[in-house]
Amino acid sequence: MYIRKFILLATVAACAATAARAEEATQIGTVDELVVTAQKRAQRITDVPISISAFDSRFLEQIDARGLDQVAAVTRGFVLQLQNKFAPGFSIRGVTSDEFQPYSEQRVAVFQDGVPVTQATGAFGELFDLDRIEVQKGPASTLYGRSALNGGVSMYQKRAAFERSFEGEAGIGTHDYRHIEAVANLPLSDTLAVRFGALRRLRDGPVKDLDGSGTFNALDAQAYRFALAWRPTDKLDVNLVALHDRDDPKGGVPFKSGTFLPLDQTTGRPAGDLSFWTPTHLSTFGTIPSSALHRRITNVSLTAAWTINPHLTLTSISGYRWFWAEETGDNDGTPTEIIAYDQYNDGLQYSQELRLNFTGVGPVEGFVGASAVKSKNGMRFDLGYDERAMALLLGGRLQALAPNGLTNSQINAALGPTAAALKPFHLDRHLYTGETGDYDLFGDVTWHATDKLDLTAGGRVTRQEKTAGIQGFQPTGVSRLTGAGIFLQPTPGQALREQSQDSTEATWRAAAKYAVTPDINVFAAAGVGKRPPVLQPTASGPFAIIPGEKLTSYEAGVKARLFRGRLVADASVFHYDYENFQTRGYVDGVLSTINAGEADADGFEGQATAQLTEALTVFASYGYNHARLRSGAYSGNRFRNSPDHKFAIGGRFDQALAGGVVSFQPLYTWQSKMFFSDDNDQPELQVRTPAAFSDTKVDELQKGFGLLSARLTYTPDRGRWSVALIGQNLTDERFLVDAGNLGDSFGIPTFISGPRRQVQAEFSVKF
Numbered sequence: 001m002y003i004r005k006f007i008l009l010a011t012v013a014a015c016a017a018t019a020a021r022a023e024e025a026t027q028i029g030t031v032d033e034l035v036v037t038a039q040k041r042a043q044r045i046t047d048v049p050i051s052i053s054a055f056d057s058r059f060l061e062q063i064d065a066r067g068l069d070q071v072a073a074v075t076r077g078f079v080l081q082l083q084n085k086f087a088p089g090f091s092i093r094g095v096t097s098d099e100f101q102p103y104s105e106q107r108v109a110v111f112q113d114g115v116p117v118t119q120a121t122g123a124f125g126e127l128f129d130l131d132r133i134e135v136q137k138g139p140a141s142t143l144y145g146r147s148a149l150n151g152g153v154s155m156y157q158k159r160a161a162f163e164r165s166f167e168g169e170a171g172i173g174t175h176d177y178r179h180i181e182a183v184a185n186l187p188l189s190d191t192l193a194v195r196f197g198a199l200r201r202l203r204d205g206p207v208k209d210l211d212g213s214g215t216f217n218a219l220d221a222q223a224y225r226f227a228l229a230w231r232p233t234d235k236l237d238v239n240l241v242a243l244h245d246r247d248d249p250k251g252g253v254p255f256k257s258g259t260f261l262p263l264d265q266t267t268g269r270p271a272g273d274l275s276f277w278t279p280t281h282l283s284t285f286g287t288i289p290s291s292a293l294h295r296r297i298t299n300v301s302l303t304a305a306w307t308i309n310p311h312l313t314l315t316s317i318s319g320y321r322w323f324w325a326e327e328t329g330d331n332d333g334t335p336t337e338i339i340a341y342d343q344y345n346d347g348l349q350y351s352q353e354l355r356l357n358f359t360g361v362g363p364v365e366g367f368v369g370a371s372a373v374k375s376k377n378g379m380r381f382d383l384g385y386d387e388r389a390m391a392l393l394l395g396g397r398l399q400a401l402a403p404n405g406l407t408n409s410q411i412n413a414a415l416g417p418t419a420a421a422l423k424p425f426h427l428d429r430h431l432y433t434g435e436t437g438d439y440d441l442f443g444d445v446t447w448h449a450t451d452k453l454d455l456t457a458g459g460r461v462t463r464q465e466k467t468a469g470i471q472g473f474q475p476t477g478v479s480r481l482t483g484a485g486i487f488l489q490p491t492p493g494q495a496l497r498e499q500s501q502d503s504t505e506a507t508w509r510a511a512a513k514y515a516v517t518p519d520i521n522v523f524a525a526a527g528v529g530k531r532p533p534v535l536q537p538t539a540s541g542p543f544a545i546i547p548g549e550k551l552t553s554y555e556a557g558v559k560a561r562l563f564r565g566r567l568v569a570d571a572s573v574f575h576y577d578y579e580n581f582q583t584r585g586y587v588d589g590v591l592s593t594i595n596a597g598e599a600d601a602d603g604f605e606g607q608a609t610a611q612l613t614e615a616l617t618v619f620a621s622y623g624y625n626h627a628r629l630r631s632g633a634y635s636g637n638r639f640r641n642s643p644d645h646k647f648a649i650g651g652r653f654d655q656a657l658a659g660g661v662v663s664f665q666p667l668y669t670w671q672s673k674m675f676f677s678d679d680n681d682q683p684e685l686q687v688r689t690p691a692a693f694s695d696t697k698v699d700e701l702q703k704g705f706g707l708l709s710a711r712l713t714y715t716p717d718r719g720r721w722s723v724a725l726i727g728q729n730l731t732d733e734r735f736l737v738d739a740g741n742l743g744d745s746f747g748i749p750t751f752i753s754g755p756r757r758q759v760q761a762e763f764s765v766k767f
Helices: 002-015 057-062 069-072 387-394 395-404 408-421 742-746
Strands: 052-056 078-082 088-092 094-099 109-112 130-137 151-157 165-173 177-187 194-204 219-233 236-247 292-309 314-329 341-360 364-385 428-448 455-475 496-518 519-531 534-536 545-546 551-564 567-587 590-611 616-629 643-657 660-673 706-716 720-730 736-740 751-755 757-767
Touching: 052 057, 057 130, 069 078, 069 130, 078 736, 088 151, 314 751, 364 387, 387 395, 387 408, 455 534, 545 590, 742 751
Parallel strands: 109 151
Antiparallel strands: 052 130, 078 088, 088 094, 130 151, 165 177, 165 757, 177 194, 194 219, 219 236, 236 292, 292 314, 314 341, 341 364, 364 428, 428 455, 455 496, 496 519, 519 551, 534 545, 551 567, 567 590, 590 616, 616 643, 643 660, 660 706, 706 720, 720 757, 736 751
């Protein structure tokens, strides 16, 4: 019902030539248009021949967006899968990027103040003191680099301004929620200004620990921001923006088994159930630290823009990014000690872009430039096992006994005398390294062919030099079960194995925009995005070389500003073809990267913002994406993390009351069914050896669901303060953010629940 109504609304909007942005800030009488820099120059969003959604700080506050997952919920074509901050999965128009190995290649570009984020583990931070977010859909390698195979997400902090200001906010809420933040902006002279801020947020997680020690997927975040602006002349503009994020929540990820009934390990009695949202007890053992997440991210961006003359501007963006993160947890999803993990990732990168923008040079404008990114990343991955439990698991006996649950004592009894010969704790360890250098030459030119017609063409050539490495060993000695490792095998002589590979890729884009009227633009665009070949280390034998991926996209749409600026909207249709789509599957019973071959997608996207009265603004967005694999065993399957339908609708209503204004800002988001793997959990694709490893139940998916949120704010007419009551997931919807995970490899999949209803109160001051 919801889909039919919304498709009708989107169709009416498109037929009326409505276009532009479904998520813009508003002012009395008209809808403001954001100025974006998707084409590396400031433009009204309606003038950009690209499918793009953009959000300013006022809208982000309206939807209480503290993380990119809340932004994705209101963005057509954008899904963010969030196990936790350690492992976010970015999906744009069905193409997911969630690889966290140090040698991996991203498919969706993420930028922080012009600095590329090369590792997913360090990509999700606090949205604090943010100026805007831009989400571009479709191949964007020409504009953003090799990682923008099918789009990019760019975040921009607020820069230092030449005016004195202070903002502070504090809040409390359910699930023991607390937060406090403050931002100060100070001009130090006519040419120098600084801005700095700090934030702290804490919250319990959605799943409680049965032993009363806490919750899983809790929040404990700190964020610090610093900005400096220097304007020595009217021709030179220098901005430094730095951020540092810290995360230290306890409890880890709520992996809950859908197979093993949780038992009290002392009494043997049931201690919960198999529902993914109910309390459980998960714990590490052996030398694996207690379940938790610890993470540090530092990002520094220095941008200098020199206006050489009215036609030429030289821009330099220097970047530094560093992170480390450690996550530990119980990935079998039961109170029984079977498997636990400890993963540590770190990375250091430097980047430099130099770009010359030109405008008014005859009928053309655009840019040419060069960039370099050097990164060095590492990962330590530990898997700890109780060999007694693994003996039953690998023999297929544990799964058969699973429905009633098992304690470790019962496992040992089932093994009999064999249990004494096995270790209560064995540890496998793999160390991975990845060192990459990317060197780019790029350019993009727009020709103003007539007063109404613009033609754009761009290209980028990327030279990549990469070295990947692997070292495997067993810190507690070889397994008595296998004589080597259990799931992670040692390298020869337990030494580091390395291999290098170089590649060169070229990408392009072309677009045309025609101004039907000064307020209505139609556009068409085509482009090619590529992901270079991936060098994948193996413990023994030659390294695997995963073929490069190629995506060819076509899109056409309309963008408009109508009714004297009271309605801004857009609509577009797109088609893309995929070659060498890489996914995960089983080869001779081993989980491996496989080439699924061809894939394609057809879709429609629309968004609109309307100022209906001086007091009422509404916005809506809708995305349809029919993305399917077209060859191999997965032929006909949906892309993972890709719902066919997705929409959001909300608004803002202002009412004068008691010497001030009360604002009511509701939001409803909905998405259709979504699978968490490209095999779509099909039983015939889950048949493995031994048979007990097979999974014949189709449950690793999330059915269609919607989330209702709202914000109620009171601001006095002349006051510099406000109070707000905020609710997220007000209907307390139960939904999954992931399913399958490591346990799916041997027939005991685990499930991770999403956040539950959250209500909080906030008090803000501004001077």
